Amino acid sequence: MNEELKKPYDPKEVEVSTYKKWEESGFFNPDVCIEKGVTTKDADYFSIVLPPPNVTGTLHMGSAFMLAIEDMMVRYNRMLGKKTLWIPGTDHAAIATQAKVEKIIQKEEGKNKNDLGREEFLKRVEKFAADNHDTIINQMKKMGCSLDWSREAFTLDEKRNLAVKTVFKKMYDDGIIYRGHRIVNWDPKGQTTISDDEIVYQEQKTKFYYLQYGPFVIGTTRPETKFGDKYVVMHPKDSRYASYKDGQKIDLEWINGPIIATVVKDDSIDMEFGTGVMTITPWHSVADFEIAGRHNLEKEQIIDKYGKLLPIAGEFSGMKIAEARGKIVNKLKNKGLVTKEEDYINNVATAERTGGIVEPQIMNQWFINVNKEFPYPFDTLPNIKKDEKVTLKKLMLSVVENKNLDILPNRFEKEYIHWIGNLRDWCISRQIWYGHRIPVWYKNDEIYCGIDAPKEDGWMQDEDTLDTWFSSGLWTFSTLGWPEKTDDLLNYHPTTVLETGYDILFFWIARMILMSTYAVGQIPFKHVYLHGLVRDNQGKKISKSLGNNIDPLDMAMKYSADSVRMALIVGTGPGNDTKISDEKLKAYKHFANKIWNIARFVLENNPEMRSDLKIAQEDTDNKKHLEEFGALVKDVTDDMENCRFYLTAEKLYHYTWHTFADIIIEESKEKIKEGGETANSAKNMLGFLFREQLKLLHPFMPFITEKVWSILPASKNLLMVEKWPN
RNA sequence: GCACGCUUAGCUCAGUUGGUAGAGCAAUUGUUUUACACACAAUAGGCCGCAGGUUCGAGCCCUGCAGCGUGCACCA
Numbered sequence A: 001m002n003e004e005l006k007k008p009y010d011p012k013e014v015e016v017s018t019y020k021k022w023e024e025s026g027f028f029n030p031d032v033c034i035e036k037g038v039t040t041k042d043a044d045y046f047s048i049v050l051p052p053p054n055v056t057g058t059l060h061m062g063s064a065f066m067l068a069i070e071d072m073m074v075r076y077n078r079m080l081g082k083k084t085l086w087i088p089g090t091d092h093a094a095i096a097t098q099a100k101v102e103k104i105i106q107k108e109e110g111k112n113k114n115d116l117g118r119e120e121f122l123k124r125v126e127k128f129a130a131d132n133h134d135t136i137i138n139q140m141k142k143m144g145c146s147l148d149w150s151r152e153a154f155t156l157d158e159k160r161n162l163a164v165k166t167v168f169k170k171m172y173d174d175g176i177i178y179r180g181h182r183i184v185n186w187d188p189k190g191q192t193t194i195s196d197d198e199i200v201y202q203e204q205k206t207k208f209y210y211l212q213y214g215p216f217v218i219g220t221t222r223p224e225t226k227f228g229d230k231y232v233v234m235h236p237k238d239s240r241y242a243s244y245k246d247g248q249k250i251d252l253e254w255i256n257g258p259i260i261a262t263v264v265k266d267d268s269i270d271m272e273f274g275t276g277v278m279t280i281t282p283w284h285s286v287a288d289f290e291i292a293g294r295h296n297l298e299k300e301q302i303i304d305k306y307g308k309l310l311p312i313a314g315e316f317s318g319m320k321i322a323e324a325r326g327k328i329v330n331k332l333k334n335k336g337l338v339t340k341e342e343d344y345i346n347n348v349a350t351a352e353r354t355g356g357i358v359e360p361q362i363m364n365q366w367f368i369n370v371n372k373e374f375p376y377p378f379d380t381l382p383n384i385k386k387d388e389k390v391t392l393k394k395l396m397l398s399v400v401e402n403k404n405l406d407i408l409p410n411r412f413e414k415e416y417i418h419w420i421g422n423l424r425d426w427c428i429s430r431q432i433w434y435g436h437r438i439p440v441w442y443k444n445d446e447i448y449c450g451i452d453a454p455k456e457d458g459w460m461q462d463e464d465t466l467d468t469w470f471s472s473g474l475w476t477f478s479t480l481g482w483p484e485k486t487d488d489l490l491n492y493h494p495t496t497v498l499e500t501g502y503d504i505l506f507f508w509i510a511r512m513i514l515m516s517t518y519a520v521g522q523i524p525f526k527h528v529y530l531h532g533l534v535r536d537n538q539g540k541k542i543s544k545s546l547g548n549n550i551d552p553l554d555m556a557m558k559y560s561a562d563s564v565r566m567a568l569i570v571g572t573g574p575g576n577d578t579k580i581s582d583e584k585l586k587a588y589k590h591f592a593n594k595i596w597n598i599a600r601f602v603l604e605n606n607p608e609m610r611s612d613l614k615i616a617q618e619d620t621d622n623k624k625h626l627e628e629f630g631a632l633v634k635d636v637t638d639d640m641e642n643c644r645f646y647l648t649a650e651k652l653y654h655y656t657w658h659t660f661a662d663i664i665i666e667e668s669k670e671k672i673k674e675g676g677e678t679a680n681s682a683k684n685m686l687g688f689l690f691r692e693q694l695k696l697l698h699p700f701m702p703f704i705t706e707k708v709w710s711i712l713p714a715s716k717n718l719l720m721v722e723k724w725p726n
Numbered sequence B: 001g002c003a004c005g006c007u008u009a010g011c012u013c014a015g016u017u018g019g020u021a022g023a024g025c026a027a028u029u030g031u032u033u034u035a036c037a038c039a040c041a042a043u044a045g046g047c048c049g050c051a052g053g054u055u056c057g058a059g060c061c062c063u064g065c066a067g068c069g070u071g072c073a074c075c076a
Helices: A011-025 A030-035 A061-079 A094-109 A118-142 A158-173 A223-228 A286-295 A311-316 A321-334 A392-401 A411-421 A468-472 A487-492 A502-519 A552-559 A561-569 A582-605 A620-641 A645-674 A676-697 A702-711
Strands: A045-049 A083-087 A177-187 A192-194 A199-213 A216-220 A231-234 A249-254 A257-265 A277-279 A338-351 A359-368 A406-408 A440-443 A446-449 A495-501 A525-531
Touching: A011 A118, A011 A561, A011 A702, A030 A083, A045 A061, A045 A487, A061 A083, A061 A495, A061 A525, A061 A552, A061 A561, A061 A645, A083 A487, A094 A118, A094 A468, A118 A552, A158 A177, A158 A446, A158 A468, A158 A502, A177 A338, A199 A223, A199 A321, A216 A223, A216 A277, A223 A311, A223 A321, A231 A286, A286 A359, A311 A321, A321 A338, A392 A411, A392 A502, A406 A411, A411 A502, A468 A502, A495 A502, A502 A525, A552 A561, A552 A582, A561 A582, A561 A645, A561 A702, A582 A645, A582 A676, A582 A702, A620 A645, A620 A676, A645 A676, A676 A702
Parallel strands: A045 A083, A045 A495, A231 A257, A406 A525, A495 A525
Antiparallel strands: A177 A192, A177 A359, A199 A216, A199 A338, A231 A277, A249 A257, A440 A446
């Protein structure tokens, strides 16, 4: 008997050496599979991109969950004989990474990015990104991921940069990308704009002040923005204010002296809220900006980009908002202008990455117009004809509404459609240094947009970079070599499935659909499978600030990577959050041990693992076992095809332990004692069923199954390229 | 405010087209049975959130309510 089997299972050593074997085989690369004859050239394909982890840190339990599901899908499809491609990569995560490096430099050197300058600062960011990249790659290998490393991509490498510039230029030429002064979300802490989706609302207790504004009482939570308010707005149908006419001027005493206010009537006013009257600050409020737009009102900036009050605030000029608010309220009180104050719970908009309180500002920025009509240049979409007038919104909507793509679980289809309904133009320019530089150059009043800089002197490139989701949106095709017309693009796009967490449905999936339908005329994937969040055993979201962060590699060291994968997959349906606990991990560590011991028993009794020996069909036990196994294969294959992976894993676990080990093995002991044909038949039954089980288990627990497979005398090929039983 | 999800054994969750409740872990009791004590055998444990309705029959379908959670919007 094999010497290794006599010892207890040692996952640490096995996992390292097995991964090495896989890598050396080249089978992660579908080209090699074809070359070596394990896949046929005209086989169906299965392709999937890895949602690229951010190079801001190392992998967490959520990433491990994602990797476990995807690798399982990939291994299963490879075993079905499909041309299987899983492309790895990492995401530069522009703002997140830059914010992190800024924090480190501030802490360690007491410097900010301007002290270093753009070039030096970027070097630091790149070093940081490279270090994290290496760790992440290593972690993915430890988890057993069968990624094709020869095709690895980075959202900010040269090829992806070309893809980004190409799409940008195309959109610019089509008039879909435009630059304009519009109200944007400004993060004073990160000193950049952010998109609507990068805002996190936080509840905050605050005061709601009622202020005397001439003959009106207006309500506000932000008295510090009120300096420039010279328009007072009410609903045209509000009978309380019927005597005031639109455009009427009113003299009144305000914070810093007398002003002339103008009455504006607008339908957007909620008569029920507060007093039904408000003043507006178009420069610092999206809603006010829109009102001002409708009535062509003047707009004035009150707060600068550092969150400090401008000279319009008079004696409060230069003060930070937090400091100024109390003082301004005091002054208003002294002037007798505060009529009432109430406690109020407000949702404060904060920047996801920096935590800064978002201040709307009017700025000159780049946008993607989601409502601009253009003739659709492709005839490849099922529900959009060539030259049909479309908008990006329409493209994004059509794909899901017409079920050209299914999202699992489907409740997210509704959420998606709802989100598109509320979608506004996407602000894509960021005032940060780390990212894809906007491919636009200026010279006096001229603007040039192109892949490369203009040849002549005197052109200055736009200082800004692009929202990180711009490059992520191209991921399914930029990783396949687009804009070049590569074989990969022909063979593997659209990808088969997109697997990711439901928390980035809008950030990422929606953007990929937008970019792919626009740029290549294809829906980027056929299916979307969304997984949930990993929580700790108290159901809390895992995060660094809560201190309940579990490192998947620590768990893999303690329990084996196979156990971590099983613990994450079993019992977790699509879209459901999962809880991870020591008990669960321990259970699957025991399972790995069980498999190891089964191998020992089977090999002891059938050392040659010969497959040419007959299994006595007339033996009713044998017949039953074979039928049962056949039913299991059918059942779990059906589950796999319908994305019920959590059931497959559980059923296999149950079969191996409680049918194969507890019943079939126990029964075989008696038969083996009997000797003769009965014994031979029983031995071969064990051998056959065990080999087949290893195949079924392999996508879930690749390491131990591959190791045991390699010990079986009759195994020539790697288990990872064996055929899935049928 | 709008929408969605969850509520089943102590814990984590299954329960696919309605037919009278299931798996793992934990628990209890045995067992040094020559693959495995990381094991085996057995036991116990549930008015399936609450209240109605449809049905011969409901964990599953419908209505309402409650608790928890999520997304979106509003936020003068």
